[in-house]
Amino acid sequence: MADIPSTMRAAVTRDWNDIRVEHVPVPKVDQGEVLVRVGACGICATDLKIVAGVYKGNWPPALPFIQGHEWAGTVVGLGDGARGLAVGDRVAAENHKGCGACANCRRGRYNLCELARTKDNAYKLYGHTAPGAFAEYAARPTGLLHRLPDQVSFEEGTIVNQGALGLHAIRRCRVEPGDTVAVIGPGLIGLITIQLAKATGATRVIVAGRGPRLELARELGADGVVDVSKVDTVEGVRELTHGRGTDCAFECAGSPSAVAAALNCVRRGGRVGLVGLTGHQEVELDTDRLVLDEIDVYGVRSSPNAYPELISLIGAGKVNVSRLVSRVYPLEQINEAFEAFRQREAGAIRMVIRI
Ligand SMILES: [Zn+2]
Ligand SMILES: [Zn+2]
Incomplete structure (x- = not known):
């Protein structure tokens, strides 16, 4: 590969809550991989937990480590046998590399690769178990990269x-044209799910949350909002659906009360997608309601097979993502960006590092 330097700038997590921008070797490109010059990488709530050592020993397996798993860049070099991409292609990257051989991978459910909880490194979760993209360069298998429109x-x-996680949620819950949908929690994933529900043909999307994000939810297509600082979520959603409840509900807040609300604001025969994580908190569940009203509940993890369609929706202007990027920082200010995200005001959605 011509013109590729031997070292690069990278934000290295040296110790818990200790990130330093250093010069490190540019990653080697394996068979079937390409080298990508990273353009930008977002900070996820999971990154705040990883850097604090919440998942130590697992995410990451050891320090030092390079985090960053929400990113895009330009292909600058092709490894042996790398097919389907060319130098100069602008791409967005997936994180889950399935083993390709287990029963789930063979079914296309590589987000649930059966080797994920073993030490077999045929499975990788980049930015968690394998090096991420708070760095100038990243090496990835071509199958994890998807072209971005200009x-x-x-x-x-x-x-x-x-x-793409939002799109996976919409597919799992089989949102259909004409559906009514409740989205609980207008954070990043909630604000995307609103737009995807509308793009799929949902005619009424109701968002439950609080603060300035409710206004942003309206701007991005919500038909009704429930301010949970004033009204009970379930009562509010039912009032806006003539007491019936919605066809689908998405829990995007990651709290036990939001899970309970999602289960109780769908109609009889409704579908519920659980997107947030409560951090293993106990949730009180009225299983009689699930049985007697035949409520379908879906866990939703990651975004298998969803990048191309999601990118197509963004490219066509059906999903607005630019409103969700709150602030852009240079790599040298990654610590300021992490701190700003940690302290984020109710209106801030995503901090992005430009690399
Ligand atoms: Zn993330
Ligand atoms: Zn697998």
Whole structure:
């Protein structure tokens, strides 16, 4: 590969809550991989937990480590046998590399690769178990990279990762034209799910949350909002659906009360997608309601097979991601960016590192 330097700038997590921008070797490109010059990488709530050592020994397996898993860049070099991409292609990257051989991978459910909880490194979760993209360069298998249209910036491209999760949620819950949908929690994933529900043909999307994000939810297509600082979520959603409840509900807040609300604001025979994580908190569950009203509940993890369609929706202007990038920082200010995200005001959605 011509013109590729031997070292690069990278944000290295040296110790818990200790990130330093250093010069490190440019990653080697294996068979079937390409080298990408990273353009931008977003900071995820998971990054705040990883850097604090919440998942130590697992995410990451050891220090020092390079985090960053929501990113986009330009292909600058091809490894042996790398097919399907060319130098100069602008791409967004997936994180889950399945082993390709287990029963789930063979079914296309590589987000649930059966080797993920073993030490077998045929499975990788980049930015968690394998090096991420808070760095100038990243090496990836071509199958994890998806072309971005010219009109989508790298900063916007960082939102594809969470956007594809929203699309996976919409598919799991089988949202259909004419459906009514409740979205609980207008954070990044909630604000994307609103737009995807509308793009799929949902005619009424109701968002429950608080603060300035409710206004942003309206701007991005919500038909009704429930301010949970004033009204009970379930009562509010039911009032806006003539007491019936919605066809689908998405829990995007990651709290036990939001899970309970999602289960109780769908109609009889409704579908519920659980997107947030409560951190293993106990949730009180009225299983009689699930049985007697035949409520379908879906866990939603990651974004298998969803990047191309999500990128297509962004490129066509059906999903607005630029409103979700709150602020862009240079790599040298990554600590300021982490701190700003940690302290984020109610209106701030995503901090992005331009690299
Ligand atoms: Zn993330
Ligand atoms: Zn597998």
